Amino acid sequence: MTSWLVERILLIGTGKADLAESITGDLVTTRRRSGWLLVAACGIAFRYLLDRSIRFVGRGRPRTRSTRRAAFMNTLWLDLRYALRGLRKSPGFAAVAIITVALGVGANTAIFSLVHGIMLAPLPYPAQSELVRIWPGESVTMGWALSFQETSSFRAVSAYTGARATVAGLGEPLEVYGGEISANHFDVIGVRPALGRGFRPEDQRPSAAPVVVLSHELWQQAFGGDSSVVGSTIDMAEGGDQRPRVVGIMPEGYSPIDENWRYWTPSIIDPANDYPLSSEGCFCWELAGRLAPGVSLMAASSEIGMVAQRIHEHTPEDLREEALATAVVTPMLDDLVGSADRSLMILLGAVLLVLLIACLNVANLMLARGEGRRRELAIRSAMGAGRLRMLTQSLFESLSLGLVGGALGVGLAAGLVSYFHGAIADVLPRTQNVAVNGSVLVFALVATLGASLVFGLAPAWGVLRTDPSLVLAGSRVGQTGRRHQRVRHVLVAVEVALAVVLVAGAGLMVRTLRSLQGVETGFRTENVLTLLLYQPGAAYPDPASVDQYYREIRQRIAMLPGVESVATVNHLPLSHPGWGWSYTIDADPLPPGTAMPSARFRLISPDYFRTLDIPLLVGRDITEQDVEGVEEVALVNQSFVDRHFDGPHDALGETISLNTGHAFRIVGVVPDNVHRSLATPPEPEMYRPKLFFPVRRRYVAVRTAGDPAALASAVRAAVTDIDPTVPISNVLTMDEVRRESVGGSRFYLEVLGAFGLLALILGMVGVYGVLAFTVNQARQSIGIRMALGANSRRVLRETVAQGLKPVALGLLLGTAGAYFALQLLSSLLFGVTPTDLPTFAGVVGLTLVTAVVATWLPARRAAAVDPMRVLRTE
C-alpha cells in the first residue's frame, strides 16, 4: 500500500511512470519505515516540480497542463517563502502561536491515543469481528458450557475461567494469574502457540497427565526464554497439580481475555462433577465463541436464549429469572472495553474544547497582527496583488504556524502517552495498545489542519474586509478597526466561556475526590500493614493444613516487636469485589417462588475486627475454637440485620443456610463497613472463620504501634521463615490501599484539572492580549483624556472594567453552558451533583480574579501614559 502511494506521489512530481517506478524501487530497498518512505517521496516529487517550474516559467512556452501546474507550484513556493519570511520578522508572535497550537494539538493527540488504543484498535486476532462473548457477566457450569457448544450460530464455543498458581523458575517463586480453558480455546481465539502445541481434547480427561502452556512473558521471566523448557516438567502449583509438563509457549503479547494471564491449563472435564446439568458443578466458566459465517449477533443471542430456556426447564432452581433475560452475545472487543468508552468520550470532548480555545487565541493574535499590517496589505492591493493571492499567503502563514505547532504537539503527546502508561494501567483496559501510532498521527494531522483553518479564517476575513482606499487615505482605526475589535472581544468571550466549562468540570472532580476521601469506611486505615499470600496447593491439600499455616503466620507475626494485632481475611476491603452467596434465614423464611437473597461474604480469622478497629455491636468475635471446632458460626453486619431483623439483638442465635446446604449460627453483629469501593454503599455481609473448601489466597493485616511500612521487611522475613515457597505480593499499608482505590477518580481529576488549568491560562492570555492591543491603539485618546484632567487611577479602573466586559459575557455564557454540558460527567461524580452551586461559585470567583490579574498589566500601562509625550507625537 505504501509502495503504491509512494509511486503515485513520484508520478505527480516526475511526470514519468518509469522514473517513478525506478525511484520507488530505490526507496523500497532502503528497508525504511512507511512514514520515512512517504516523506522521502514527497521531498523528491517536490524537488522535481520545482525544477520543472524553474525551467518552464517565464520562457514563453505554450501553457500546457504541465506548464500550468508548474507555474502554480512556483507561485505557491513563492507565497510559502513570503509567509515564512513574515513569521521570521515576528518571532515573538510566532513563538506564542506555535506554543499555543502545540498545547492544543498535543493534548488532543494524547487523548485520542487513549481512545484509539482502548476503544478503536481491533483485537489482533484473525476475523476479530466474529469473536464474541456469550452471556457476559454470567458464569455457567461446564455442563451448560457443553450445551452451548451444540448451537448452529457458532462455529466453536470455548469455556474459560481464571486461576492462580505459584511458579518456581530461575528466581523467587512467582504468584501468577492464568486461565483454565477448554482444549479448543486457542482455536476459537485464532492464535497458535509460537513454540510447541496447544491443548488436545485428551488433555481434558481426568486421567491425563497435567500440561501447561506458558505466556511469552512468563517464559522469559521465570525460565530465561530457554526453549528446552518445552517438553519438560516445571514446578508449578495450582490447586493439587505441582509438576505439569510445558507443551507450548504463546507468542509475545498474546493476552485476549485477561491481560494479566501468564499461563493456561486445560479444564478437566469430569462427567461425575460437571454434567449433566447439575447445580453442584462449579459456576465458574465463562464463554467465548466464533460466530458462524453470516450469523448476526441478534440471531446468536436468540439461540443462546433458547438454550438457556432449555436448561431452565431441566433444573429451574439453578437459573435466576434475570439471568435468563440477559442471555446475549456481545462482540469481544466491546466486552473488553467495558464502561471505559463513556469516560474516554468525556475526556475527548473536554480536550477538543481546549483545542478550540487554543484556536480562538491564535485567531485573536493573528487579527491583532493583521491590524498592524493593514497598510502593507493596502499597498500590495493597490499595486495589483489579487485578494485570492493575499488570502493564499495568509493561509500559508496559518498553515506554517499550525504545522510547526502540530509537530511540537506530537512530541508533547508522546510524552503524555508515556505518563498515561504509568497512571492508567489499573484504571483502564487494553492500555498495552495505547501509543502514538499511524492512526493517531493521522488524527494529529487532521487536528493540525483543522486548527490552522479555524484560526486562519480570522486574518483571512481581515484581508477580505480591508478597504485599501480607506487605509491609504490615512484612516487610523476607522470602521474596520472597530469591527475587528468587536470580533476580538467576542472571541475572548467565547474562550472564557469554554474555559469556565472546563474549570467547572475540574472543580466537580475535585469535589468528587474529596467526597471519596471523606467516605467513612467503618474501619481505621492508619497503622495497618497488609500483604497478600497465596499458598501452593500440593503442600496444603485440605482446609485444615491451610488454616494451620495461616495460624502459624499470625502467631509468628504477632511476636514481632511493634505489632499490636494480626489477622487474615480472604478479601481485604477495597481490594476485591468479593464473593456473594445466596442464603436463607430459618427465622425469616422465603415466600414460595421468591429468589434467594444474596449477601457479601468474607473469610476472617480471630482478631480481624480488632486489627481493623471495627467495634462489635452485640455478641462476640470469632475465636480460635470457632476455627478448629465443629460448630459453624458467623458474624453479620448492620445491613444484614436491617434486611431480616428488627435489631442486632434479634439476629443473635439465628441460623443462616447457604444455597450449598451449609448452615451456621449468628454469634455477633458489627457495623457496616466499606467492602468493594468507597463509592459503593455497604451491602449485607457475613463473616465466617472457616469454609468447606481450602482458601489458600489470603491477605494478612497487621496493626502496628508505629509506622507500618517500617515493619514490612520484618513481616516478610517472618513469612518466608515459615515457608519460603509461598510468594508474597501487594505489600501496602492500608492507607495506600485506600489511596489506590480512588486511582481512577484521581486520574480523571488530573486530566480534567490539567485541561481546566490550560484553558484558563489560554483564556486569560486572550484577555490580556486583547486589552493590551486596545490600550496600544487608544494611546492618543487616553493621553488626551489625561491632559483634560482624568487621573491615572480613574484610567486604571476604566481600563480594567473595559477588559472585564468580554470576561463578564464569557462567564454568563460559560455558566449556562456548564449547567447543561456537565450533566455528561454524572457517571464520574460521587457525592456532588453536576450543578453544584459552591463549585460554580468558586469557578466564577477564580475566573474573575485571574481576569483582573490579566487586565492589570495593560491597565497599568494605560495609566502610565504620558499625555505630554502623546500630544507631542501627534
Next chain:
Amino acid sequence: MGTAKHLGEFEHLLLLAILRQGNGISGSDVGEELARKTGREPARGTMYVTLDRLERKGYLASRMGEPTAERGGKSKRLYALTPDGLAALKRSGQALQAMWQGYESLLEDA
C-alpha cells in the same frame, strides 16, 4: 544536445561515479558511491533531478532493468555515460586540472 561547456560540481561528481561503475548503474547506487568516496550523502531529490538533467543534455543514457523482489517488484533505471557525456567530463576535468596546476600539494595536505 550538449549545450553546456563545463559541468557543475555535482554534475561532475555524478558523471565520475557513473564512469567508475561502468555501464548501467541505478540512481541509488550512484548515491552510495558518492557517499563512499566523498563522505557526503547527496540529497535524493537533487540527485535524481540532476541525473534527469544530464540525460536531457545528452550526457547520460538510461534503460530500464529487470524488476526484482528485493525492490518490491519494481524495475530500476540504469544510467550509463554517452560519448558526449564522456567528452563533457573530460573537458571539465581538464579545466579543473589546469586550474589546480601548481597547487597539487594542497590536495596532499588535505
